[in-house]
Amino acid sequence: MWQLTSRKSWKELEQQFRFVRAMRDVPQDPRCHAEGDVAVHTRMVIKQLLRLPGYRQLSPLDREILWTAALLHDVEKRSTTVIEADGSITSRGHARRGEQTARELLYRYFPAPFHIREQIAKLVRYHDLPLCFFEKPDPLKSLIQASLEVDTHLLALLAEANVRGRISPDRDELLERIAFFRAYCEENKCWGQPYPFSSGLSRFTYFYKEDAFPTYEPFDTTVCEVVLLSGLPGAGKDTYLAQHLPGWPVVSLDDFRRQLRIDPADREGTGYVVQMAKEKAKSLLRQHTSFVWNATTLTRPIRQQLVELFAAYKARVRLVYLEVPYPQLRQQNRNRLHVVPNVAMDRMIARLEVPASWEAHEVVYEVR
Known part of the structure; x- marks a missing residue:
């Protein structure tokens, strides 16, 4: 079975991986990350992940995928963190850039099979989605799109570990959002599975046409x-x-x-x-x-x-x-x-x- 590493203590991770060492001293806004820098947060996220009953019930391979995604989920806060004029700290775009870094790391330096690598990269890309999907212009489309790229069950577990691995006043509210994310996925047939489009044409039409419905099956006019x-x-x-x-x-x-x-x-x-x-x-x-x-x-x-x-x-x-x-x-x-x-x-x-x-x-x- 593929593993990023079998040496998983934080001290050993810092010894093995430059990208882990680079998490040190990367600041986070204390209003939502009072625990400290990115290294402290990531270490706490991994610790909380291992405690989740849902994590322990996964297959060994899915546990390794999720553990690696947790290690990498904030890997690009190092390049995107900005201290704003009002003193707040932001890291806009870190998930998207983190996806690319995770893909590059697992392609060039620590090779992983394609389907494993892409699942990890997409977990990094979408790790905040369960917390904010309802703020998207089209929440259902955002949800369905994500389900075609990543296992939403694993995504919810990562989001829960991410919330529990921080010190913030809104933790309970964020956990409620994850519960709502699961319920919305189940309601729309994409919990732990891709949304079941009836055909490739139906899927294509939904994403490329305005005001299309996921259940709509258009007439094929291709020539x-x-x-x-x-x-x-x-x-x-x-x-x-x-x-x-x-x-x-x-x-x-x-x-x-x-x-x-x-x-x-x-x-x-x-x-x-x-x-x-x-x-x-x-x-x-x-x-x-x-x-x-x-x-x-x-x-x-x-x-x-x-x-x-x-x-x-x-x-x-x-x-x-x-x-x-x-x-x-x-x-x-x-x-x-x-x-x-x-x-x-x-x-x-x-x-x-x-x-x-x-x-x-x-x-x-x-x-x-």
């Missing part, structure tokens, strides 16, 4: 299919195309760059390349011709722009994410005709956002 690839350089996108989609028209950003001799680091040139690729895609879409969009598309905003473009032309979108282990990625990158520099590759890994199942009509994970 062609676009396969949108996502993956780091060296992950095997060209090999996947040759094996699974031979003969399909391909819109490739790298092909345009090489034809026009534009350096990937040239932002203005890259913008021109993307525009040319989109024009070629539109031409194929107008002809109702299925094709492949071959690029890294590592972040969600970039993918969403493309998915919305393809869907506007009534295309069904199949999003294929490709990944290989980090050592293999390095080797395959070195064997490429056009090698990506290590520094550039590391930047890409740091900002990688693995596609979620709701981002397209169908999401396929080709992970080795």
Whole structure:
């Protein structure tokens, strides 16, 4: 069974992991964290987690996933903490940045199987959701989206440990919010499981159309299919195309760059390349011709722009994410005709956002 470490005392954690040592002296607002800095809080959260009956009832693997998420849940308060003009202390964005750090750590340095790594990363990303989901513009959509990415039962346990592992005057109120989170999940069929959409089209419509209902099953009006690839350089996108989609028209950003001799680091040139690729895609879409969009598309905003473009032309979108282990990625990158520099590759890994199942009509994970 995978473990981040078997040496779990706080002293040993500080000896093993630089990111644990970096929690020392990161301040927190005493109004909601009177216990002290991030290191003190994280240590208390882990202690409280181990005491929870719900935690002890989990499988050994789920306990390890949840323990690791608790260790990492505030890992990026170190980079996001700000002392405001009024003296308050904030750390806006620490959960989102923490997700990326957790993913990078468990991909590059302490390898975890894909499904384990992503569950930990998403627990870090959503660890505050049970406390604030009803303040979201669309609470139900926020809840359903989270259920497609993370186990809401594990999420509630992490949130409870997070609350119990602090000294704050509103602790009882926060625990009531977690209880309400569970009840709302159960009412909407996503407690400990993904929301059960009737089809990929229903799921896609719910997330991409205004005022859509999760139970709505739309009529399928798609006229062609676009396969949108996502993956780091060296992950095997060209090999996947040759094996699974031979003969399909391909819109490739790298092909345009090489034809026009534009350096990937040239932002203005890259913008021109993307525009040319989109024009070629539109031409194929107008002809109702299925094709492949071959690029890294590592972040969600970039993918969403493309998915919305393809869907506007009534295309069904199949999003294929490709990944290989980090050592293999390095080797395959070195064997490429056009090698990506290590520094550039590391930047890409740091900002990688693995596609979620709701981002397209169908999401396929080709992970080795």
